[in-house]
Amino acid sequence: MARHQLRSTLRACIRGGVALSVAALLANAARAQDAPAATGIEHGRYLAIAGDCVACHTAPGGKPFAGGLDLKTPFGVITASNITSDKETGIGSWTFQQFDAAVRHGKGPSGNLYPAMPYTAYVKMTDADMADLWAYIRTVPPVSQKVVENKLPFPYNIRAALVVWNALFFDRTPFTPDSTRSAAVNRGAYLVEALEHCGICHTPKNALGHDSSATYQGTSLQGWHAPDLTNNDHTGLGTWSAEDIVTYLRSGTNRHTASSGPMTEVIVNSTQHLTDADLHAIAAYFKALPARTVDVPPPLPATNAQMVAGRREFLVQCSACHTSSGQGVANMIPTLQGNPAINAKSPDSLLNILLAGTTGPATAANPTGAGMPGFAWKLHDDQIANVLTYIRNSQGNAAPAVSAADVAKARKALGAQQVVWH
Known part of the structure; x- marks a missing residue:
């Protein structure tokens, strides 16, 4: 299940070709998931969806699980492997022991795997789930596609160095239910920590790419901000039920927000297909996390020059959809009032969305999600900085100002269009 810790940056939009090619797979899983005691292949299919394996192992326009997606890490490019049942270019000739070694222990036929594949989370999977996942993976139709996985520059291309990385950071402790918690919370912990591996994107990393101690406190990953999932009212899930x-x-979507960027892909490919029981278990787990206090900065005064200019820009450019009060439209257009994502220290996701736009989530429960157009062609860097600064310091929000230099940097990183009028 190759996936990098920076996985959220690799999914800035739903890849249309991939979404169409896996539609049947997801539909079959959705039909199978409600069986009260699903086992073997069908349960393995459900586990593959819960792990969102297709997202990293499918190239844009490619066939499901055939690999070829470039994972752009701070250390270079790693290309996701072919995990179809093809014996020459996939894993059709593997044994269960080899599969288990790769998924849970980070050891492949060619040596140690890079933590681009989150074996640090999958190590928590149970033996029974591994057996069922293998039973399903063996049924994936073969696709002949040779993938050169390791494209890292020297010295990162030396796999032997991972022996040191694993010795420093790889916690091999299996998942153990907490006897003081409910069955639902324990199930949610297993889903979040192992299968869905939420911490891979939502936990800040150290200089060597391992999770810091700030679990689920959010982090920026090459153009997107994976938000805070802790229980605090300002930047996290404290106000969410x-x-x-x-x-x-x-x-x-919900009454607070709508997904964008990489999270939309997670929802479309994975979480929308989970059973109600598993979704409620995930929610129970997050709401059981300890409450956290964060420092809330004072909002900029309404008389601040950026605030004055930003309010004017907001009324002209944004109010038609988000309303002049920032209330939005429930379950379609996000509210801007007291929005934790807007209060995040990093404005990366906001810059990405405002410059490039975003596709609204299209799920079975919300088939006509509303998208947002990009404004890179229309607004100068200072105009975007002003409107974001206004949004982040009004309507119940309080967050650091955004500068024109911040916008220029994001515009360059995204390759976003320059303003075509003067």
Whole structure:
């Protein structure tokens, strides 16, 4: 299940070709998941969807699980492997022991795997789930596609160095239910920590790419900000109810927000297909996390020059959809009022969305999600900086100002269009 810790940056939009090619697979899984005691291949199919394996192992326009997707890491490019049943270019000749070694222990036929594949999370999977996942993976139709996985420059291309990385960071402790917690919370912990491996994107990393101690506190990953998932009212899920979490993971929207960028792909390919029981278990787990206090900066005064200019820009450019009060439209257009994603220290996702736009989530529960157009062609860097600064310091929000230099940097990184009028 190759996936990099920076996986969220690799999914800035739903890849249309991939979405169409896996539609049948997801539909079959959705039909199978409600069986009260699903086992073997069908349960393995469900586990593959819960792990969102197709997202990293499918190239844009490619066949499911045939690999070829370039994972752009801070250390260079790793290309996701072919995990179809093809014996020459896939894993059709593997044994269960080899599969288990790769998925849970980070050891492939050619040596140690890079933590681009989150074996640090999958190590928590149970023996029974591994057996069922293998039973399903063996049924994936063969696709002949040779993939050169390791494209890293020297010295990162030396796999032997991973022996040191694993010794420093790889915790091989299996998942153990907490006897003081409910069955639902324990199930949610297993889903979040192992299968869905949420911490891979939502936990800040150290200089060597391993999770820091700031679990689920959010981090920026090459153009997107994976938001804070802790229980705090300002930047996290403190104001969300358990049902808000369930609704969001099922449909991509709720009364607070709508998904964008990489998270939309997670919802479309994975979480919308989970059973209601599993979605509620995930919600129970997150709501059981300890409450966290964060430092809330004072909002900029309304008389601030950026605030004055930003308010004017907001009324002209944004109010038609988000309304002049920033209330938005429930379950379609996100509210801007007291929005934790807007209060995030990093404005990366906001810059990405405002410059390039975003595709709204299209799920079974929300088939006509509303998208947002990009404004890179229309607004100068200072105009975008002003409107974001206004949004982040009004309507119940408080967050650091955005500068024109921040916008210029994001525009360059995204390759976003320059303003075509003066």
